[in-house]
Amino acid sequence: MEIKNAKFISSIADYGEFSGVGLPQIAVVGKSNVGKSSLINALCKQNKLCRTSSTPGKTRLINIFEVTLYDEQTEQKFHLIDLPGYGYAKVNYAEKIKWGEMMERYFSTSPYIRSILHLVDIRHEPTQDDIAMSDFMRNSAIPFSVVATKADKISRGARMKHIAPICRGLKVQPWEILPFSSETKDGRMELIQLLHKNITE
Ligand code: GTP
Ligand code: MG
Secondary structure (H helix, E strand, O other): OOOHHHEEEEEEHHHHHOOOOOOOOEEEEEEEEOHHHHHHHHOOOOOOOOOOOOOOOOOOOEEEEEEEEEEEOOOOEEEEEEEEOEEEOOOOOOHHHHHHHHHHHHHHHHOOOOEEEEEOOOOOOHHHHHHHHHHHHHHHHEEEEEEEEEEEHHOOHHHHHHHHHHHHHHHHHHEEEOOOOOOEEEEEEHHHHOOOHHHHO
16 A cells, blocks of 8 residues: 555635545544644655644644555545644633634534544653543544654654553553654554555445
8 A cells, every 4th residue: 555646635724614525534633743744744755745843833724635545456535634733832712612612523523534543742641632632532433543653752662661651541552552753754654554444444
């Protein structure tokens, strides 16, 4: 499996503005600055597909990309949805409420959503916001996978030590966590397999 033809479709402020076109959708969620936009760029091997930034809160809109997965036998298009990050300290209370409502609308109204990639930084214990996000997805019965980003920031030998507290916080098993690095593209092939499975099942 590989990816080709990733293209930007649209930026919207609210999911209600996007009717979808019947393609399966995979959403990317996580704390602000965790590496959502970088993961999409690394996955699609296009550095400028998504705007990334070292300043948290860069992605304030829902960005929709159309991606084609292919191998010798098949070709499958899907929509990758880059959602605004949560837990950004400079966001005021009203904006936080708005964010939550937007998320709820998205997750409750999109008939095409197949799964969510929940990104957490491999170096840090899950925050209260991460845990709330995880509980929300579990309660909505939407399948999700945990991706531990910035795996290049720690040694391979230290991975398990970092994954254990993530497992405890998010109540998942170690083998359910996919270490990923947008810098080295470590975990990219595993992620492509996971997406393929989510889309075709
Ligand atoms: P928001 O749009 O603000 O929610 O952030 P985001 O989750 O889209 O994060 P973004 O991809 O913009 O990355 C934030 C910062 O982390 C940038 O400075 C990236 O270069 C850096 N970064 C992202 N992924 C990785 C990674 O795998 N390894 C390393 N070393 N840095 C990364
Ligand atoms: Mg972003």
